[in-house]
Amino acid sequence: MTTTVEDLLRELAPQVLGALVRRYGHFDVAEDAVQEASLAAAVQWPVDGVPQEPRPWLVRIASRKMIDSLRSERARRNREVVVAGQVPVGPVAAEDDSLVLLYMCCHPALTPTAQVSLTLRAVGGLTTAEIARAFLVPEATMAQRISRAKQRIRASGVPFTLPATDDRDRRRDAVTQTLYLIFNEGYTSSSGPSLHRVELSAEAIRLARLARRLEPDNPELEGLLALMLLTDARRPARIDADGALVPMAEQDRTRWNRTATDEGTALVTRAMSRGRVGPYQLQAAIAAVHAEAATVDDTDWPQILALYTLLERMGDNPVVTLNRAVAAAMVHGPRTGLALLRAVNADPRLAHDHRLDAVRGHLFELAGERALAREHYRAAARRTTSVPEQRYLTAKAATLA
Numbered sequence: 001m002t003t004t005v006e007d008l009l010r011e012l013a014p015q016v017l018g019a020l021v022r023r024y025g026h027f028d029v030a031e032d033a034v035q036e037a038s039l040a041a042a043v044q045w046p047v048d049g050v051p052q053e054p055r056p057w058l059v060r061i062a063s064r065k066m067i068d069s070l071r072s073e074r075a076r077r078n079r080e081v082v083v084a085g086q087v088p089v090g091p092v093a094a095e096d097d098s099l100v101l102l103y104m105c106c107h108p109a110l111t112p113t114a115q116v117s118l119t120l121r122a123v124g125g126l127t128t129a130e131i132a133r134a135f136l137v138p139e140a141t142m143a144q145r146i147s148r149a150k151q152r153i154r155a156s157g158v159p160f161t162l163p164a165t166d167d168r169d170r171r172r173d174a175v176t177q178t179l180y181l182i183f184n185e186g187y188t189s190s191s192g193p194s195l196h197r198v199e200l201s202a203e204a205i206r207l208a209r210l211a212r213r214l215e216p217d218n219p220e221l222e223g224l225l226a227l228m229l230l231t232d233a234r235r236p237a238r239i240d241a242d243g244a245l246v247p248m249a250e251q252d253r254t255r256w257n258r259t260a261t262d263e264g265t266a267l268v269t270r271a272m273s274r275g276r277v278g279p280y281q282l283q284a285a286i287a288a289v290h291a292e293a294a295t296v297d298d299t300d301w302p303q304i305l306a307l308y309t310l311l312e313r314m315g316d317n318p319v320v321t322l323n324r325a326v327a328a329a330m331v332h333g334p335r336t337g338l339a340l341l342r343a344v345n346a347d348p349r350l351a352h353d354h355r356l357d358a359v360r361g362h363l364f365e366l367a368g369e370r371a372l373a374r375e376h377y378r379a380a381a382r383r384t385t386s387v388p389e390q391r392y393l394t395a396k397a398a399t400l401a
Contacts, residue, residue, distance in 0.1 A: 005045050008054060009038045010125045011199050016058045017122055018097030020066060021104070028150040031122060033066035034058070098123065099210045100162055105149075106174035108167070109156045114149040115174035116181065121146050123207070124182035124200060133190045133385070134181050168215070175211060176224050176280065179204050183228050187235065191385040195239055201232055222271035223281030229264035230287035233257040245392040249296045261291040282311045301330040318344040322359045334366035354383035358393060365400065374400040 013034055020030040037058045051057040105119035117135070120126045126134075132142035163171065186200030208225040215221055237251035268284035286307045293299040308324035321344050329337030341360060350356045361376035374397045381393035 005042060005050065007199050008050065009041055009058075011203070012055050012058055013038055013125055014101065014123045014203075015055060015098060016062055018101040019059050020062055021101065022097055023063075024066060024070075027104075027122075027153045029066055029069050030062075031150065033062040033069060036065045037062035098207060099214070102175060102178070102207060102211070103163055103168065103171055104153070106171040106178065107153060107156060108170045109152050110149050112174055112177075114145055114152075115171070116178045117142060117145050118149040118153070119174070119178040120181055120185075124178070124185070124203065126182070126185055126200075130185060130190055134185065162214070172215075172218070172220075176220060179208050179211070179224060180227075180280070182207075183231075187231060188389075189386055193387045195243075195245055195386065195388040196235060198235075201228070201235075204228060205232065217274075219271040219274045219276050220278040220280050222267050223278060223284045226264040226267035226271065227280055227284035227287055229260045229267070230284060230291055233260035233264065233291065239388070243388065244395075245388045247392075248290065253294065256291070261288075264288065265291060277310075279311055279314050282307050282314070286311075299330075301327055305331050318347045318350050319355065322355055326359060326362070329363050329366060334363045337363045338367070352383060354380040354389070354393075356380075357383065361393075361396065365396075370400045373397075 016037065017030055017034045020033060021027050024030060040061055041054070041058060045051075045054075102119060102123050105122055106115040110118065113135070117131055120131045120134070121128065128143050128146060129139045131146070132139040135142065162168075183201050183204035186197045186202070186204060189195060189197045205225070205228050208221070208228055212218070212221045212225050233256050234248065234251065236257060237253065237255040238246055240246055264284065265288045268281060268288055271281050272285065286304055289300050289304050289307070305324065305327040308320060308327050312320050312324055321340065325337040325340040327337075328340055338360070341356070341363070344350055344356065357376040357380035361373045361380060364370075364373035364376060377393045377397035377400070381390050381397065384390055384393065
């Protein structure tokens with residue numbers, strides 16, 4: 001299967017799933033049908049060519065497979081005639097379906113972790129292994145979690161419609177966290193040969209725009225969209241001509257997408273003026289400070305350190321501590337940053353995460369401790385499953401040999 005077909009199926013699968021659930025219900029059966037239709041496309045399209053309208057093709061094949069599956073279940077014989085007659089007719093509102101599917105997966109009957117996991121699978125198109133890495137748990141554990149979440153959605157009988165305002169309020173944290181994780185997986189892929197998976201980050205931005213349109217006065221949704229835009233604006237400069245990772249300090253900032261940075265900066269400025277500052281607004285503000293600096297030497301590190309300090313007080317997140325340590329090192333020196341890292345040395349959430357060693361390597365390098373820096377860069381390279389990150393970290397270690 002070609003990369004083009006893979007990317008297209010990844011983009012279309014959540015839309016087709018939303019169409020089937022809206023027409024038929026039965027979330028778990030619909031997901032199986034979409035997977036079967038995607039497999040059929042993966043086999044047929046590279047040989048016969050991609051259909052002129054690939055989405056309706058997938059909806060039609062998945063519908064047939066879903067009806068066959070429902071017919072085979074004796075417990076649903078009473079519904080057979082009704083379901084078989086509900087063949088999708090006419091165009092399907094893809095944007096509406098995507099947003100409804102997002103909120104449906106974030107149903108309050110599920111635990112917050114299950115909400116995010118199921119949405120990443122159904123809406124974001126991430127594999128179970130990718131979601132497991134995002135949550136720092138074994139793949140088998142995540143597979144069980146997603147399976148239980150689908151069963152609870154099925155048992156709840158939730159209609160495929162946008163929830164009322166009060167219900168949306170209860171789901172908002174899960175919605176924002178899910179969109180953020182989908183974006184992050186697209187911006188820095190956790191595995192594989194490519195640093196970026198543009199289709200995922202673009203889908204997260206699209207859904208964030210839809211969610212903000214639904215709630216235009218919500219400052220955290222505004223802050224989340226701003227964060228995505230400001231971060232994604234740096235993507236053109238993150239890899240060189242050979243596909244190698246380029247860290248922010250070495251990027252050609254003239255290649256940053258200024259349209260995106262301008263929009264993101266305006267969004268976060270407006271969001272923070274409302275007086276209800278949340279974590280996504282603070283992260284967006286940090287990204288905006290980076291965007292305002294013409295060179296790395298112009299970066300207002302004291303302001304970034306202050307923002308990370310506020311962000312750290314809002315929740316227990318070891319990754320925020322890692323970033324605050326880097327900012328502290330830029331303001332007060334690398335020894336200060338290394339001292340801050342002691343707070344997360346024993347944190348089990350970072351036990352197998354390469355970022356702790358990568359940050360240590362960077363700070364030891366700034367401190368002139370070349371041997372220690374090399375040791376931690378090598379450890380980080382062994383732990384990451386992203387090929388571009390492995391190559392970058394290995395190259396950093398080699399320069400310090």
